[in-house]
Amino acid sequence: MFVCNCNGIRCRQVEEAIRAGARRPQAVHKHHGCKAQCGRCLPEIADRIREAGATAASVETAVLKSA
Ligand code: FES
Numbered sequence: 001m002f003v004c005n006c007n008g009i010r011c012r013q014v015e016e017a018i019r020a021g022a023r024r025p026q027a028v029h030k031h032h033g034c035k036a037q038c039g040r041c042l043p044e045i046a047d048r049i050r051e052a053g054a055t056a057a058s059v060e061t062a063v064l065k066s067a
Contacts, residue, residue, distance in 0.1 A: 003048075004041035007034040014045055018052045025049070 003014050009032055017031035025045035029036050036042060 003044055004029070004036075006037040006041070007032065009034075009041070014048050015052070018049055023049060
């Protein structure tokens, strides 16, 4: 599924950029060598970055609690 129709960026490519360190929607575009055009995808990319951060924090908390 495409997240950014203007640049043809798919869900898995957004996740790949986040894993590579993208923490802002613009960084996801930059990771794939493009720029936001219409900007409609920016809220969804921001949500995915937030969700990834929440997931990482949850894993960290679970690891700390089990130690
Ligand atoms: S949908 Fe991503 S810039 Fe237009």
